[in-house]
Amino acid sequence: MRVRVDPRGFAFDADPGQTLLRAADAAGVQLPSSCRNGTCRTCICQLRAGQVRHTIDWPGLSAEEKSDGWILPCVAEPLSDVVLDLPAAFSVFDD
Numbered sequence: 536m537r538v539r540v541d542p543r544g545f546a547f548d549a550d551p552g553q554t555l556l557r558a559a560d561a562a563g564v565q566l567p568s569s570c571r572n573g574t575c576r577t578c579i580c581q582l583r584a585g586q587v588r589h590t591i592d593w594p595g596l597s598a599e600e601k602s603d604g605w606i607l608p609c610v611a612e613p614l615s616d617v618v619l620d621l622p623a624a625f626s627v628f629d630d
């Protein structure tokens with residue numbers, strides 16, 4: 536699956552069963568994170584396109600937030616190509 540992180544347009548692949556945060560790590564793209572287990576909400580972002588599934592039953596999101604497109608990339612696996620809106624992301628390969 537292809538992952539794009541806007542607005543800066545970072546793009547990388549995620550393997551099946553790999554969370555968006557791990558896939559970003561592997562590609563040298565830094566997303567905000569702390570707990571990495573779906574509770575602290577540091578990584579929260581908007582899913583602009585595509586579909587994900589959360590790997591835990593009760594990620595730290597309300598039903599309303601979920602329906603508004605908020606996801607937690609540390610516990611979200613892509614089910615399709617996805618586009619995230621995450622202005623705080625940066626690449627370790629940038630100057």
Ligand code: FES
Pocket residue numbers: 567568569570571572573574575576577578579595607608609610
């Ligand atoms: S890093 Fe804590 S919820 Fe994702």
